[in-house]
Amino acid sequence: MTAIGIDQPVEGRFDGREHRFPVRVYFEDTDLSGVVYHANYLRFMERARSDMLRLAGIDQRAAMEAGEGVYAVSEMAIRYRRPAKLDDALTIVSRLTQVRAAAVHIHQRVMRGPELLAEAEVVAALVAPDGRPRRQPAAWTAAYARLISKPEEQGD
Numbered sequence: 001m002t003a004i005g006i007d008q009p010v011e012g013r014f015d016g017r018e019h020r021f022p023v024r025v026y027f028e029d030t031d032l033s034g035v036v037y038h039a040n041y042l043r044f045m046e047r048a049r050s051d052m053l054r055l056a057g058i059d060q061r062a063a064m065e066a067g068e069g070v071y072a073v074s075e076m077a078i079r080y081r082r083p084a085k086l087d088d089a090l091t092i093v094s095r096l097t098q099v100r101a102a103a104v105h106i107h108q109r110v111m112r113g114p115e116l117l118a119e120a121e122v123v124a125a126l127v128a129p130d131g132r133p134r135r136q137p138a139a140w141t142a143a144y145a146r147l148i149s150k151p152e153e154q155g156d
Helices: 038-055 060-065 138-147
Strands: 013-015 018-024 070-080 089-099 103-112 115-127
Touching: 013 038, 018 038, 038 060, 038 070, 038 089, 038 103, 038 115, 060 070, 089 138
Parallel strands: none
Antiparallel strands: 013 018, 018 089, 070 115, 089 103, 103 115
16 A cells, blocks of 8 residues: 555545545444445435536635535435445445536436435535525635536436
């Protein structure tokens, strides 16, 4: 093993406009039958979204600490297609599909190799400390504009 990457947290990567985040299914993620408990897909997707934003240059922690606001999921529609199981190597594939003044739309897929296990449409809204929607910083929307998927890239 080389010195690069020793004791570093797992992080994803961009492949074009798609963000890819690896996840291993551990015992704690499953129910008694060894199948991933449905709510844990949400945890996998949240980690992938947070990693995607960080790699895109969005510093959520600095924004929160400066009192500028935080993202909150305001909408989510998820469809489970096939079960993930103990020890599966999964990839969470995320892509931005729309940017609005105070929100971003993200399509996410949970994949086991080429097999689609679950997919979700997520809307994350930037909210001020008082809980009201807040316009996203211009630097953030510029970063998103570079990553937004074009309609022809949004095939199933």
